[in-house]
Amino acid sequence: MKKLIDWMTNTVGSKASKMAKNPWIASVQETMVATMPVMLISSFITILSILNEYIPNFPDFSYISTFTMGLSSIMVAFMIPTFLLEKFRLPKYKRQAGFMGVALLFMMSQAGIDDAGNFAIASDRVGAGGMFVAIVAGLFVGFIMKVFSKRSLFKKDTTMPKFLVDSFDSMAPIIVIMIIAFITCHVLKLDLYNYVNIALSPLVNIAQSFGGFVLIMFLMCFFYSFGLSSWILVPVYYTVGINAIAENAKLVAAGHAAKYITTNEVFGGWIWLGGAGCTLMLCVIFAFFCKSAKLKGLGKTCLIPGIFNINEPIVFGSIVFNPLLMIPMWICGLVIPSITYLVMRLGLVTIPSDSFLLWYMPIPFQTYLTNHDFRGVILVFILLAITFLIYYPFAKAYDKQCLLEEKEEKEKEKAAEERKAKRLAK
Structure with a gap:
């Protein structure tokens, strides 16, 4: 037992701590924690829904769940690249990264505009069911933004205001993300949402x-x-x-x-x-x-x-x-x-x-x-x-x-x- 404790303390413990501090893992972990308050709201709605069975004409609060847990994948896709760039101390593109995470999630989920001009997306793909796809989208955007964050279109001694420099510089990674998504999702018509879930299905099957x-x-x-x-x-x-x-x-x-x-x-x-x-x-x-x-x-x-x-x-x-x-x-x-x-x-x-x-x-x-x-x-x-x-x-x-x-x-x-x-x- 003493050998086991020493091994866990000196070997496993230190490695587990390093793993938990890894920016890629820590970003997903903090995102999950950050979404919990939203999930808790949905849990309160579950309690209120019990009253619908016993009180006639009691208001149906499930509408709130639609815009809390029902949008949880959007929140994850937004927060992961934001947290990731913060972890790497590269805040230059973190706002754009969050938006692009959501945009990529929509493209991977086959969202689009119909003939009547309505934006449409399957609701289950932006809710809890799309969590894995949102994580992949967020990590991918974070990776591309990280690659471009140390590069600039302008020289260090440029007289342009910093916010303009950052805005123009962010266009390069955004273009790369959009071109990759355009080719895979629009030109090749690949349903990346299903492919991601198929790729991760062994993990899910093991866990279940x-x-x-x-x-x-x-x-x-x-x-x-x-x-x-x-x-x-x-x-x-x-x-x-x-x-x-x-x-x-x-x-x-x-x-x-x-x-x-x-x-x-x-x-x-x-x-x-x-x-x-x-x-x-x-x-x-x-x-x-x-x-x-x-x-x-x-x-x-x-x-x-x-x-x-x-x-x-x-x-x-x-x-x-x-x-x-x-x-x-x-x-x-x-x-x-x-x-x-x-x-x-x-x-x-x-x-x-x-x-x-x-x-x-x-x-x-x-x-x-x-x-x-x-x-x-x-x-x-x-x-x-x-x-x-x-x-x-x-x-x-x-x-x-x-x-x-x-x-x-x-x-x-x-x-x-x-x-x-x-x-x-x-």
């Missing part, structure tokens, strides 16, 4: 498989137990999840059952029980089943944040680099997603088909609002009981260790006080 689903969750727990934030996996699981929930919504709208399980909604409703690593029951064990003053205090302090799925205090306060608690976190990262996936694949619990990203909402409320299926609530209580059983023996062993340490500390304090009393007596 039983092994892929469990692996994503295990890696989150594994890295987290070494102090590496699970956010480093955001570009993978968040993008796959957003695309999957859009596909599930289309299937349900067509009268079919949702089939994609690897979604952010499933993670929040059944897998992150108190946060990545299922630490809610660990807080309960510390607070009510341990005798150590340290663990009881930590459990009571972390219980409320844990109910709202915020578990940094309990993870960094007790689990990180602690073999006694790292192991049960890894076990939870294997067992809980395995059970959840199999139960949903067997049709015993409804697979979510509506966007619901209010990850900080306590379970089981979040669980029910995710798929409106009481069987899902039963499942989440079963999963909580399983995490309790997994953590309990390890937590009790750690409790004994802490009690021994506290006893030794008290004996040292008592000995120090006795020595002090003898000195004063002399």
Whole structure:
């Protein structure tokens, strides 16, 4: 275990940190984080839509979702090249880059103007379903802009104002992007939207498989137990999840059952029980089943944040680099997603088909609002009981260790006080 910790700290940890700081990866990661508030608005609309079933003539707020999650790919295509040029400290073209990212997304999505003069584009291609294409468009635009950003049509000592120089210089990369898009999308009539999705389908298929689903969750727990934030996996699981929930919504709208399980909604409703690593029951064990003053205090302090799925205090306060608690976190990262996936694949619990990203909402409320299926609530209580059983023996062993340490500390304090009393007596 010591060798594993040293290897993770000195080798994997440093490489993972470098990877997370890579401008290309960091740009996608920050874009996903930046879109979350927009997605949360759509999640609130999902809650309001429940009232439509019980209150006659209640306003239909789904219109708002059309212009939040329904335009999410446009936001991604705009932000990725902007963030990318900022990361490379090349802000010269970042505004034009954002616009060109959107323009390229439209061209790749076969947008156009019909005979009546109306601009038309398939709505699913600018919503969550077009997320992968938007990422490709944004990265491509960012790459072209980066190549041209260090070149200028004017000499350094030119008397022209800087804003005019930058404006004229930006024309070169814009022309290159447009010519490439014109040839591929208009002249050759290639549907790049479908080609990108076909090219990325192996990644999606792996992520949607039983092994892929469990692996994503295990890696989150594994890295987290070494102090590496699970956010480093955001570009993978968040993008796959957003695309999957859009596909599930289309299937349900067509009268079919949702089939994609690897979604952010499933993670929040059944897998992150108190946060990545299922630490809610660990807080309960510390607070009510341990005798150590340290663990009881930590459990009571972390219980409320844990109910709202915020578990940094309990993870960094007790689990990180602690073999006694790292192991049960890894076990939870294997067992809980395995059970959840199999139960949903067997049709015993409804697979979510509506966007619901209010990850900080306590379970089981979040669980029910995710798929409106009481069987899902039963499942989440079963999963909580399983995490309790997994953590309990390890937590009790750690409790004994802490009690021994506290006893030794008290004996040292008592000995120090006795020595002090003898000195004063002399």
